[in-house]
Structure formats: C-alpha cells, structure tokens
Amino acid sequence: MQRRGVRQVQLGNGLYPTEDAARQFGLDRERLAEIFWRGVNTDYGRLQATGERVRLLLASGKELRLTHPNGTDLRVRIAGRPVGVSDGVISPGDERRGGASTAVWLPAGEVYVTPVPRTAEGTAVADRYFFEGGVVEGLRLEFKQGRLTAMTARSGLERLRRFYDAALAGKDELGAVDIGINPDVNIPEHSRMVGWMPAGMVTVAVGENLWAGGNNSSASGVVPFLPGTTLMVEGTPVVREGRLVATEETAAR
Template sequence: MDVDYEEIAYKIVHMCARIREDETVTIMGREDNLFYCELIALACSKLGALPHVAVRSDTYALRRATETSLEYLRKTPRHIKALIQNSDVIITVSFLFKDPALSSRIPEERYSAERSGNKPIKDIIFDGHRRWVGTDFPTPEQAASYGVDFEYYHDTFWQAMNVDYPALASRAEDLAVVLRGAKVVRIFSPKGTNLSLSIEGRRINKDDGVIDEEDVKRGDPYLNLPSGEVCMAPLETSANGKVVFDIGFWQGQKIKDLEVEFKDGRVTPLGAREGLDIFVKVLETSEGDKDRIGELGIGLNPAVKEAIGDTLLDEKIIGTIHLAIGENRNEGGINNSTLHWDLLVEKATVEVDGRVIMREGKFSLDIV
C-alpha cells in the first residue's frame, strides 16, 4: 500500500499528541526515517510549536554499544537529560534497530549497562508531566528477522496506524468501564495458562490513539502508535499461577512457548520451546523490580490479525492479552526497574470478578 507519510505526521501532531503552539517537542528516530521525523517536525512548526529532531544510525548504535566501556555506557548525558526535562512532548520513532540482526552482536550485559544509563532520562519522560508518543517505522530487515513477508508487515503496520480512532476510543472506553472498580482477574489459555491477579484500586489506562485532557489529568499522558489496548498495573504482589507465553521478542531474538510461574507477583522461568536462555539472561542482567508483574494489557486494534513478532503490533491484536514484567510506574504501579518486557498470550480466556469477558480470544462483550 502507498503511505501518505505527511498525512500521518499531521495526525500524530494534531490528533494523537495534540501539540499546541509554543510547546517544545523532541523527536528521536533513526537515520533511515529522518525524512519521517522531519515531516513530524514540520507539522509542529506549521502550528507554531518548537521541534528538535535527533537521529542515529544502526552503525553508530552498534559501535557505541560494543566499542566503549561498561562504565561509559552507564553514564547519563546531562545535556540530553536537560533537553528532555525541557520538552513538553517527546516522540520516539524507533524502538528497534533498522536491522534487528545487528542487535544480537551486543552482549546482554552491555544492553543492561545502556538501560542503566538511560534510566534517569526515561524516568523524566514518564514522570507524568509531559506527553510521550512511541512509534516505529517498519523495514525489510525487520520483516526478515520476524520471518514474514515485508509487504505484509508494512501494510499491517500502516493499516494499524490508520484505523478509525473515534471507533477505537469508543471500544477502549467500553472495555475500561468493565475493568474500573474490578478486583480479581483470572487468565486461562489452551496451552496451560492459569493465573490470578488483582487490579483493585489501580487506574485503567486506554491506549486509544489520542492523548486527551482526561489522560493528562489521570496521569497517563502516554501513547503507542499503532494504538489499541487497555492496560493497567496489577498489584505487584498479587499474581499467582502459571503462564505460557506464546511469543516474545528480545533485541531481535525470538522466544516461543515460554512457561513461567508467578508466586506473590515474582516470576520464575520453568521452560520454553525456544529462547529460555534469553529470558534467563535478561532477568540476570536487569536491575530493580525486574522479575515482578508489571502490566496486564488487552488488545483492541482490528487491523492486526496475527502475531508477527513486532511487540508494538502483536500486543494490539484483538483476542490477545499481554503481561509485562518490570517497570510500571507510568501505568500507575510501583515497580522501579531498568526492564519493562511485554510477552503475549494468544487465545486467552479472561474473567473479571467471575465474569467472562473473553473466551479463547473472542470477546463476550459487545465492544468489537
């Protein structure tokens, strides 16, 4: 499909982030999507906002991560920290390498050191005082790493970006109504998931394509694009039971059928069809509340039909849930960690205070 990047940039600025005149906007991307970042910046400039664009190449990111010391990687650049502190809006146009295969060349302890150095900056981004939009830009190299056709990946991504946002917002609100004030959520799946957790007293966040005044007042001025989920931070000590995650990715590496046990919120790996060593290594090298339940999310985007391997897309699939471990303060929780990792459960059955709202991937509610 042909993509009108300028139109999408306009929507991000005017509809999604609702940027206003004289606001400061920092846009961070990759060398290959500089033109797209600049279109977003131009849309900001035309309405009188003050954008700044910063991009990097895969080559630089790889060499920085592999050719410098661990002590260097743990440093936090104070001028970048000041830039973010003085930004009203941050737009991230790059979650991944242009070529994810390069990320496998970086030892996990070096990723951990980088996450440690970046954490003070992320803490500012997600302190509730500024808006954040996180998105990406699909590439043939990413499609190859997922083992999918690029045309299919490309079209799925941009179709998911261009959904009917008012309809998506209505769908998200319908689901949020069911979850507000609820106490106990139970999750099952055909592969053996049987988990109980509590969301009592936690705010219900809607990733519906728009950061509106309600989101700002609620302390949830954050947005993923493509959008399409309702998520929350469960009580961190409440998760008990077994989960089998159908799929997960870490720096371009795939994990399949990961079986874990939660006990009083803490996760213990039990086995996996593929990638158990990756999961164990990430936990070993991360810091803080890295192994505690952090998030429960329910997908709502009708344009995403099946798991591709891109978490940004996969977690939006209608009929799936995802759980994250680690950092969750931006979602209303208390975990403080260098890690936030989303993993997907397909064909889930979900009960809320004993009421079935989803059965094997099909909503029992009239919201889709």
C-alpha cells in the first residue's frame, strides 16, 4: 500500500488500552486508556514543529551515538539517510514523498532514520523486553559492521531465540533508530510501560524496516525500547537520560 501512495492510519501503536496491555505494563485499563487518549489528542501543530526540529538535527548529522549506564554504547552512521517523522499528519509533502511518509500511527510522535548499511557498531541493552506474553530480562544485543552478532539475556530469552533463529535473510541487520517526541504520553513512575512515542524514548529495530522507509522486508523484528538512553548527533544531545532535549537546546541558541 505504501508503494501505491495509499494513506494509512493505524490506531494503537502498541498502547491500545486492552486488559492484556494494561496488565503487561503494571497499570489498570482505565489508567492506560487515559494515557492513550491524551497522547492521541496531543497538540499536532506543536508535534509537527518538534518533529521538524529533530528531523533537521538528524538530517544534518553523520553519526548517532546511544549510551546508557546499563551497558548500551552503540554508534550508527546516518550521513545522507532520509529521516522520517510520524507527527499524526499526512501533509501534501508527505503524499509527494510517498512510501513510509503516507502512514500515520496514533498516538503519533516519532522521528526515525535507517542507518548507513554495515555501520552499526557496539551494544544495545534493554532492561526489559516484552515478547509473546513473556518478559526477557536484560536483553543484550551486540552489533558489528551493521549486523547483530550476539544476543544474550539474564533470563527469558528462549522463546525470542527460537523466533529469531527461524527467521530468514535480513533478520540480523540493524534496521532503524526511532526517537519518541510526544510530550503527552507520560510513562507512570514505577510502571513497566514502554512505547514508541513518549518524548525521549529511544528504540532500535533489528530486521524489517519498510515502515521506516528502508528496504529490509525480513519477516523478523527484534525491537527493544531503551528508556533512559542518551542519544547524541555529532556530540549534540537529542535525548539526555531519557528526556528529549533537542528542542530545549534549539530554543536556547
């Protein structure tokens, strides 16, 4: 559908307030519904402006670096790569660009980029990764020359490992880095909630990346959220310890 330029709106984006989702996040369904609809009803003009500022930072950069005290230290080259924005609006410019630009996920609020192939080097650590109703604790992904070379965890890896091992070509390529920019999706303290769009969330996607404008159509996807991460572009902070600071830095100049 993206290739034909068909506009798509997908409601949920991993946060639709079902009983199962609420239980997974350690919330009651009413609280999750409140968070969800507040995110859907965000100020889209402000979201567009934030997305454009972050997009320009990434588009002008050559390398991303992700760090976290838990062991995350990952470098990814992005020079010349297109940067996408999911801001809840499909503008005439989005329609002209086509592809991933014609899709909207609600609640919206993401900026994403696919890496220069074979450039990802280092480690990404997710303290908790939800997969098929289970929890992987301390998921550790190691990359060399753009490919996932090792996947370990403290516990709960067995089901994810079977899924990954059964996948075909492209499953081991770092597909995208995603930054959340929605200020109205707030993660409650002491909950287990994660999501793409909360402002300051950093996500790495391994495998399929057609959604981000890439060309990896692998049926596999390992997509850990990395809350609390710092993300730098050429030494300029975009996210600092899980807080989106790109707009603050821009406003201060």
